[in-house]
Amino acid sequence: MPKKMVTILGALTVLWILFAASQAFKLDISPQDKTIAHIGDYLSLTCNTTGCESPSFSWRTQIDSPLHGKPRTEGSKSVLIMDAVSFDNEHSYLCTATCGSEKRERGIQVDVYSFPKDPEVQLSGHLEVGKPVMVKCLVPDVYPSDRLEVELFKGDHLLTTQMFLEAMEKKSLVTKSLEVTFTPSTEDIGKDLVCRARLYTDSETKERETVKKLQVYTSPRNTVISVYPSRRLQEGDTVRMTCSSEGLPAPEIFWSKKLDNGNQQPLSGNATLTLVAMRMEDSGIYVCEGVNLIGREKAEAELIVQEKPFTVDISPGPWVSAKIGDLVILKCVVDGCDSPTFSWRTQTDSSPNGEVRSEGAQSVLIIQYASFEDEHTYLVAVTCAGRKLEKRIHVEVYSFPKDPEIEMSGPLVHGRPVTVNCTVPDVYPFNHLEIELLKGETTLMNKRFGEEMSMKSLETKSLETTFIPTTEDTGKDLVCWAKLHSGELESEPKQRQSTQTLYVNAAPREITISVSPSPVVEEGSPVNLTCSSDGFPAPKILWSRQLNNGEMQPLSEDTVLTLMSAKMEDSGIYVCEGMSQLGTSKKSVELTIQVSPKDIQLTAFPSESVKEGDTVIISCTCGNVPETWIILKKKAKTGDMVLKSIDGAYTILKAQLQDAGVYECESKTEVGSQLRSLTLDVKGRENNKDYFSPELLALYCASSLIIPAIGMIIYFARKANMKGSYSLVEAQKSKV
Incomplete structure (x- = not known):
């Protein structure tokens, strides 16, 4: 039991050692190692500990200078806050954390920079074609300036570039500039002028640029004045002057007139200057000036206004053709004179037969009924302020009252001559008369009556001609065309015509x-x-x-x-x-x-079955009256053979075995056809050459007489009943 407890305790001791090792005291700082901040921006540095419940923190710079920041500690975290970064914050900061007897320390490098604005592009003046201009590119408040690069472009072309590498004496915000001079041309219009600035830092490259559109100017040039209708005018005229000038920007136009004292009288700011009702005092030199931002250019035009002479106009014109009995009015109008005086007379210095009415600047001669006596050249004399002008007008009278009259000597008959008369009644002057007689577009006769007139009177003139009508003339127009030529100045003669449509029997x-x-x-x-x-x-x-x-x-x-x-x-x-x-x-x-063929008969004489050596007549007859074509054929596998028949009969002398077969007769007319056929059988004789029968000889002699007789009888019988014919259109045919 004690041994087992020892084992358990040993295991627990190992686990405790491992746990304690995993919870060892540690310190982290962020951002890690290094950071960069823009001057004036907010920046915070944070220290975090693990493995200690209540650590203590302290902040300091590596050179033990002031922090220029506010530390704030909460539990296992401490933050150094810089509300507005400045040059004083550019240090290596150390964060120290103590936990019991243990101490941990971490450091971070803080770099600062300033690059607050886009570059500024400045020009030394307006861009004028052909004149050099200086361009300056300013980069304000930059730090560190030894890491600044500036480029200046015109369109895609690099004008200049500079890297500002000179060492800084102290930390400060500086403004750097780049200058270049170039000569603008018209090709530069619309191009971009680009100033591009780059600030290189350890962590990244900052870039700013400014673009300015080039506005290239040209001074006014080619200033021209056009004057309509002329620079020489008369009083009362209207003149229009137009001025044009080239330049960039487009020049403004200003009109003025030079005065006698050397000054100029402003007139208009429009391109076109219109002056109406010109007077003599309006004569002078008119100045057009084209003005823009770059410069100005002048052009001059001199106008001369002359005194307007009075004019006399007579109407209807210099020549008048009046019909006898019509009203004739001759009018004289004066322009350029307020109170003229008028005098009318004929060229023979006699007074006119009409009534004269004058009022203001016009005078009228009225002839109520034109007659032979009114045929004159009239003159009107106009006097104005001692100046005198005279105009003339010729009056001719004429008579041409009716259309021509067409008369014929009789009715129109094909091939029979006829006389045509064209009469023009009551014509004057007949020696100016021309008569033309046309048939369709063909001139039959033309005459101009040019004989002298013994006296002025109305005459009747006629034109007569003879022609031979044909049926082709039917529907054509017979035209009598009369023309009265009334004078040398007349453009077209007076015309009358009569038309008569021709109908030829x-x-x-x-x-x-x-x-x-x-x-x-x-x-x-x-x-x-x-x-x-x-x-x-x-x-x-x-x-x-x-x-x-x-x-x-x-x-x-x-x-x-x-x-x-x-x-x-x-x-x-x-x-x-x-x-x-x-x-x-x-x-x-x-x-x-x-009618179609019918009653056709095909026979073999003496029989359809004969012996070799016999004579056989094959005959074809038809009972129709109309013409009938008879065709005899022998049928064969290789093709039908047409037989040469006479009047429908075909004779086989000494029939052979190969003559046996089918014979066919075809009867044809223009409206139809009919067929008949028979089979001929030829039998061979016994092979006995010495046999001779007296009866056979007698029969042969009789047959030689009978057969032609029968043929003749058949022939005349056929002739009595029908008419036949024989055609070789397709083959040899017998005509019956």
Whole structure:
């Protein structure tokens, strides 16, 4: 038992030693080792102990100088508080903690700095293109200044840089500056001027910068004055002067006028100076000055205002064309004279026939009814303050009251000459008259009546021509165009015209007949015969049929003749006749009505079964009346062989075994076709060369006479019943 207790006590002793070791007395300080603070800022240093319930603390500098701070202890923690950091706080501080007989000490280095403001950029003056300027960059209240670097940029270009490495005699806030001189150009406008300052400390680099936008100025230049309408003016005129000047900033414009005493009279601060109702005393030198922050530039313009002479204007103009019987008013207006006097007369120095009315600066000559006697050159004399001006105006009278009259010698007929007369009545002066006669766009005749007039009177003039009308003239306009040229100063002659549309009569011609569906049709089909004819007036249509005796059978007066169901007997010649009072025109067409082939017969004579060496006639007949094409063929595996037949008959002399086979007959017309076939059998003879029968000889002789006779009978029979034809369009064909 005692031994066991000893073991337990030993274990407890070891645990106590370990616990005591874990709770040993320790001291920590924060921030650790080193810190930096801005002059004027708040700073606190903290000491913490562990392993002691009631430690005691003391603070001191390494050189035993005043703390310049307030220590505050609470339990196991002590804080040294510096409310406003100053140069006096730049020390190594030591914190000492005592716990019983044990003492612990920790130190911390406190550095101070000052970098309170952004740099200041200063210019020696306005930036003017081409003039050097000094730029200064100031960094105020900096400490420690021996660790300061300053850079000066213009845009991306480094102008200068400096590292202030000189030793400080004492601790103090200093202002450092960097200067550089450069010459601005227009390319510098809008660029940034950057002053960048860096303060290097042991723990970090502090940086501040200031950016200033460059405003480059140019002195006013190229100052120009423009004057409208002119620098030489007359009294009462208005003048507008515009001044422009280049520069940065844009120059302000100031107008003034030089006075006789050498001073200048200010006028306006606008770019445009407008002077109205100019007087002679407004003559002089006008000055435009462009002004901005950098400088000023002047430009001058001299205006000369002259006395305005009075002017005389006569209307309607120097030349007047008046219609006989119309009212004519001649007006004279004076400008530049308040009380002029007027005198009217003719060029022959006679008094005018009209009434003169003068009032103020105008005078009017009124002619109530213009006549031949009023055709003169009139002069008006104007007197103003001893000065005299004279104006003239020529008055011509004319008569051109009606449009031309067109007359023709008779109706227009295709190919028949006709005379056209164009008359212009009551014209004056007729020697200025021109008449032109046009058909469509073609001039038929043109005449200008230039003969001298024996006396002033109204005359009637005419133009006559003959032409041959054609149907192509129908719808064209016949135009009589009259022009009265009234004087040398007239831009356009007076014109009148009459128009008559031409309608040319023509006998029926160019008859056209169309048959639908065709001139050859199958019996029972409908047929339309259409007739048209050119002519003016439109011809009347008459359809007739030509009978066998040559007489004409009237059928219809419509343009279309319709057979609803054509029959064989409708075949024949049909005549279309176009008729008018100017003549008649005819055209005919033949209509053929056909039926499909029928009653076709295909026979072999003497039989469809013969012996080798016999003569065989294969005959094809058709009972139709219309033209029929007969085609005989022998069928074969390699292709059908067309046989050369005569009137539908094919003769095989001395039939051979290879002549046996199927024979086919095709009967065709334009409206249809029909087929028939037969099989010919050729048998071989017994092989006996010496055999000769008198009966066979007699039969052979008789056959040689009978067969041609039968062929002739068949031929004439066919001729009596039908008409046949033979075509080689596709192959050899027999015509029956």
